[in-house]
Amino acid sequence: MAEQTFSVTAEESHERLDVILARRLSISRSQTRKLLEEGCVSLDGVAVGRSVKGVALEAGSEISVRDFVHPVDRQALPEPDAPLSILAEGPGWLAVDKPAGSPVHPLEPDETGTVLNALIARRPEIQGIGEGGLRSGVLHRLDVDTSGALLFATTADAFAQLREAFASHAIEKTYHALVSGAPDDEGRLDLRLRVAQHRPAFVKVAESHGGRATRMRYRVLEHFARASLVEVALETGFLHQIRVGFAHLGHPVLGDAVYGDAAAPAAPRQMLHCARLVYDAGEDVVTAEAPDPPDLLAMAATLRSGA
Structure with missing residues (x-):
């Protein structure tokens, strides 16, 4: 069974x-x-x-x-030649640096080009961990066009512990983003959000008593003429929370094709990056840091030069 x-x-x-x-x-x-x-x-x-x-x-x-057994043909296909950067690992877990443009896991058995395809090729023991199948070892997700630190479980015990840590918001999640305009130097956003549409996903700010309560803090790392580099600490996790939050402020993430502003500086993709994940479980501390990727750094340099 x-x-x-x-x-x-x-x-x-x-x-x-x-x-x-x-x-x-x-x-x-x-x-x-x-x-x-x-x-x-x-x-x-x-x-x-x-x-x-x-x-x-x-x-x-x-x-x-x-009484559920995963069909063998629903396993993720290993892709040994796909690039993969492992940031850190410890007992029962590892963190990778997800590139923008790569989905976290496949949706169909014959799909390739995802982070999980590359990871299964290096760590076949992850196959079947947690939810198994095409989501083996997956603890959380990043949008396809979001880059950065992504955590996987490599054992069943670690999966249970870390999935609970995500559900209870015990994991510190820090993001870097380039946003349009000049938000206040620091602030917090407590919003109620609801999923207005699932496929493709679209999230809205809800009425005062609807949706789900979300919380995040931010501080500006650098102001440019038409944009700003911000650091965001998520206190909750909700689909598109950062993107919807800054759009609500009037400072959408640059390059965001869903919630963005056509008048904002053009960007090659949504400029959102998961820079750090930390979970202090006492003796075992999970820490993963992903440096800002070249496209975000290049965009910041362009904005800094006033071009």
Whole structure:
């Protein structure tokens, strides 16, 4: 008997149970229906059936699936020739420097070009860890066009501990971003956000009592004539939180094709980078630092020169 247990992330909040199951287990919607009909799914410790497949879930809800075996053909294909930069590693975990333009994991068995494809080629033992399948070892995600530190679990025990740390916001997450205009030298953004559309994803600021509460702090590292380099400390994690937050302030991330400003300085991609992840678990401290990538540094240099 195989059992999978995972927590609903902030990014998945308000998504349907069957949608989350299909994505997390890398199976079809008809297969999720079968699991629900056979009583294999529990939500927060209570067995649920097909009647709740459309229920929208809250972040932190725990889903358990018993009698489930991942199909072999849903494993990520190893790509030994794909470039990969490992930033740091420790007992049960490792961190890589995700390049902009690379998805975190494949959505289909024959898909390549993702971070997980490259990682599985170097560390085949990660295959099957955590949610397994096409999300083996994956603890969190970065947008395709966001670069930086990305954490994976290499053992089942570490996956459970670190996934809980992400869900409880115990992991310090620091980002660097180039944003339009001149925000205040420092500030914080406490907003309620909601996912207005799932595919493609689009997030909006919610009414005062709707959505999910999000929090982040920022400070300006450098002001330029038409933009600023900021450091952001996320106190919560929500889909597109930084991008939506700065757009709400009137200072969208440069190069953001969804929430950006056409009048802002042009950028080759959204200028957002996960610079640091830290989790202090007592004896074991998880620390990963990713230097700002060349395209962000080049963009900052161009802005600094006034070009």
